[in-house]
Amino acid sequence: MTHEIAVIPGDGIGQEVTPAATDVLEALDIDFEFVEADAGDAVKEATGEALPEETYELAASADATLFGAAGETAADVILPLRDAVGSFVNIRPAKAYPGIDAVRPETDLVFLRENTEGVYAGHEDRLTEDVSTLTRVVTESASRELAEFACDYVDTDEHDGFTIVHKANVMRETDGLFRDTVAEVADEYGVETDEVLMDAFATHVCLDPEQFDVVVCPNLAGDVLSDLAAGLVGGLGLLPSANVGTERALFEPVHGTAPDIAGEGVANPAAAIISAAMLVEYLGYDEEAAAINEAVEATLEEGPRTADLGGDASTEDVTAAVIDRL
Amino acid sequence: MTHEIAVIPGDGIGQEVTPAATDVLEALDIDFEFVEADAGDAVKEATGEALPEETYELAASADATLFGAAGETAADVILPLRDAVGSFVNIRPAKAYPGIDAVRPETDLVFLRENTEGVYAGHEDRLTEDVSTLTRVVTESASRELAEFACDYVDTDEHDGFTIVHKANVMRETDGLFRDTVAEVADEYGVETDEVLMDAFATHVCLDPEQFDVVVCPNLAGDVLSDLAAGLVGGLGLLPSANVGTERALFEPVHGTAPDIAGEGVANPAAAIISAAMLVEYLGYDEEAAAINEAVEATLEEGPRTADLGGDASTEDVTAAVIDRL
Ligand SMILES: CC(C)[C@H](C(=O)O)[C@@H](O)C(=O)O
Ligand SMILES: CC(C)[C@H](C(=O)O)[C@@H](O)C(=O)O
Numbered sequence: 300m301t302h303e304i305a306v307i308p309g310d311g312i313g314q315e316v317t318p319a320a321t322d323v324l325e326a327l328d329i330d331f332e333f334v335e336a337d338a339g340d341a342v343k344e345a346t347g348e349a350l351p352e353e354t355y356e357l358a359a360s361a362d363a364t365l366f367g368a369a370g371e372t373a374a375d376v377i378l379p380l381r382d383a384v385g386s387f388v389n390i391r392p393a394k395a396y397p398g399i400d401a402v403r404p405e406t407d408l409v410f411l412r413e414n415t416e417g418v419y420a421g422h423e424d425r426l427t428e429d430v431s432t433l434t435r436v437v438t439e440s441a442s443r444e445l446a447e448f449a450c451d452y453v454d455t456d457e458h459d460g461f462t463i464v465h466k467a468n469v470m471r472e473t474d475g476l477f478r479d480t481v482a483e484v485a486d487e488y489g490v491e492t493d494e495v496l497m498d499a500f501a502t503h504v505c506l507d508p509e510q511f512d513v514v515v516c517p518n519l520a521g522d523v524l525s526d527l528a529a530g531l532v533g534g535l536g537l538l539p540s541a542n543v544g545t546e547r548a549l550f551e552p553v554h555g556t557a558p559d560i561a562g563e564g565v566a567n568p569a570a571a572i573i574s575a576a577m578l579v580e581y582l583g584y585d586e587e588a589a590a591i592n593e594a595v596e597a598t599l600e601e602g603p604r605t606a607d608l609g610g611d612a613s614t615e616d617v618t619a620a621v622i623d624r625l
Numbered sequence: 626m627t628h629e630i631a632v633i634p635g636d637g638i639g640q641e642v643t644p645a646a647t648d649v650l651e652a653l654d655i656d657f658e659f660v661e662a663d664a665g666d667a668v669k670e671a672t673g674e675a676l677p678e679e680t681y682e683l684a685a686s687a688d689a690t691l692f693g694a695a696g697e698t699a700a701d702v703i704l705p706l707r708d709a710v711g712s713f714v715n716i717r718p719a720k721a722y723p724g725i726d727a728v729r730p731e732t733d734l735v736f737l738r739e740n741t742e743g744v745y746a747g748h749e750d751r752l753t754e755d756v757s758t759l760t761r762v763v764t765e766s767a768s769r770e771l772a773e774f775a776c777d778y779v780d781t782d783e784h785d786g787f788t789i790v791h792k793a794n795v796m797r798e799t800d801g802l803f804r805d806t807v808a809e810v811a812d813e814y815g816v817e818t819d820e821v822l823m824d825a826f827a828t829h830v831c832l833d834p835e836q837f838d839v840v841v842c843p844n845l846a847g848d849v850l851s852d853l854a855a856g857l858v859g860g861l862g863l864l865p866s867a868n869v870g871t872e873r874a875l876f877e878p879v880h881g882t883a884p885d886i887a888g889e890g891v892a893n894p895a896a897a898i899i900s901a902a903m904l905v906e907y908l909g910y911d912e913e914a915a916a917i918n919e920a921v922e923a924t925l926e927e928g929p930r931t932a933d934l935g936g937d938a939s940t941e942d943v944t945a946a947v948i949d950r951l
Binding site: 374380402403419421422425427428430431432433434435436437438439440459466467468469470471472473476477497498499501502503505506519522523524526527529530531534535542590 | 674695699700704728729735744745747749750754755756757758759760761762763764766792794795796797802823825827828829830831832833846847849850852853855856859860861881928934
């Protein structure tokens with residue numbers, strides 16, 4: 300069976316790390332068909348559209364999508380692409396790697412971020428010269444879908460339930476609905492949960508990240524708190540993410556376009572390659588996914604390393620080393 | 626001239642650290658008249674009201690208010706009290722103290738948090754069984770008032786402008802209005818600003834807190850990011866805050882009620898005492914405020930210390946030591 304993979308490198312180092320990820324995928328004994336498409340600042344400059352219709356359609360029909368990075372146009376690209384693949388959950392692991400400088404090396408978290416609504420539903424108005432509004436939307440159905448996913452996600456020996464993070468003491472109706480629905484679903488599944496306010500989470504994750512494991516939260520909370528966790532593990536450089544829907548999914552490194560080093564062939568491909576491992580796992584190839592992750596971890600530990608990790612290897616050197624270790 | 630100070634100890638260790646703060650104030654050569662009032666879980670249990678009308682009225686008429694902490698009812702108490710004093714800005718310094726364990730000892734930040742609107746404006750609805758909404762409100766006038774305050778705040782040798790933190794790539798109209806208004810006011814005042822997205826701020830403040838100084842942001846962003854900074858400096862225990870309006874203001878330690886140690890007389894009064902120093906400064910007594918801050922810093926460094934800092938002194942011991950050093 301051939302898996303059609305949409306490949307959208309985007310801007311900056313997206314152009315370098317995305318091919319690295321597809322090189323790794325090609326080294327596996329799985330049948331992929333890669334179809335490349337444009338998105339981002341460069342195509343906007345050329346055509347006026349940051350996300351051409353064909354790219355949206357491709358992501359909406361491919362089995363899975365690999366995305367690189369976009370610059371100024373990031374929101375115009377990534378938000379519609381999440382919608383194209385019907386993603387309801389954004390999976391954001393944040394774990395420190397051995398040998399990599401981290402503020403909190405004991406951090407090992409996974410954020411399951413609601414991926415369709417909250418402030419991202421984005422109904423905004425300028426009511427008067429003085430007053431603007433944004434309607435934040437929280438539905439029981441989206442909260443339930445996320446919670447069901449979370450319950451399945453933690454149904455392994457590795458996890459004991461999850462933590463619900465919210466701000467229901469202020470957003471009583473909306474985050475209240477989120478919290479109550481997620482807790483109710485967890486109850487139905489027999490999954491243990493605890494809950495923490497999002498501001499308190501921000502303090503406690505710095506003081507003692509080991510008290511948390513899987514975190515289930517609304518869209519913007521997930522955006523900010525997973526980036527906080529990225530800071531604790533030493534930066535966005537190594538973090539992968541998955542935007543998962545019922546029929547398809549999109550995988551992207553959490554880092555941006557890194558304009559300062561773009562074009563030099565020295566970008567660290569690790570996050571893109573780990574994102575590709577998440578893609579492989581999503582398609583059902585657990586062993587191959589584990590093999591990629593182990594090869595990346597060994598390479599992070601033993602080298603070669605790119606400049607961001609104190610080495611002088613090229614993107615290609617690191618990619619070749621990962622493939623060698625598969 | 627006598628300054629009428631509303632004193633609202635609230636629940637838990639609020640009952641212990643607030644008297645410590647008034648003891649310090651009484652040791653100054655300033656004429657205070659303290660008027661005590663109830664708020665919080667205990668008064669709710671007794672009367673059904675977490676914030677009795679008299680308490681609100683007192684805060685709304687006193688020259689300044691000292692608040693301790695509230696438990697479960699925190700939001701029902703503190704949000705109306707901020708309104709009672711007409712507070713438009715929440716000032717939250719987050720600085721690491723010498724000799725105190727911190728994740729990032731080089732952290733020295735001040736958050737100027739918008740204190741009236743954003744998601745806290747709180748218009749919520751349950752539109753259908755499935756759908757709930759919250760209307761987030763951002764006004765040009767509140768953004769302008771905050772920005773003018775911020776421009777005055779940084780008008781000292783200590784500061785070079787401020788950083789505007791927002792999420793205008795997603796909340797384009799509302800956070801766009803916030804960002805544009807604040808930047809415009811800063812321009813009028815000749816104050817330098819830069820801007821960072823709130824998720825990127827969360828990463829970067831962990832990696833390198835020294836790149837930031839004064840941060841100006843919307844209400845919820847300030848709530849979460851100042852608590853993140855609290856984590857970086859070692860917890861909420863030592864952090865003061867001020868809710869400032871044009872005619873009056875309310876001062877509170879950022880910590881909570883600490884039910885685990887409440888009633889034992891061992892709570893650390895430092896945050897409440899530093900909050901009292903902010904009150905004294907607000908009333909125009911800069912030298913006295915500096916004296917309190919120096920006395921607290923010396924006590925933190927040389928002791929006596931409460932249990933949270935590894936010592937075995939009581940709240941009273943620490944308070945007496947601060948007063949001795951005035
Ligand atoms: C680019 C932006 C719209 C996006 C988001 O806010 O979700 C980004 O920060 C992310 O987390 O992938
Ligand atoms: C208690 C709560 C309503 C409050 C807030 O969200 O502002 C608290 O977290 C704070 O920061 O003072």
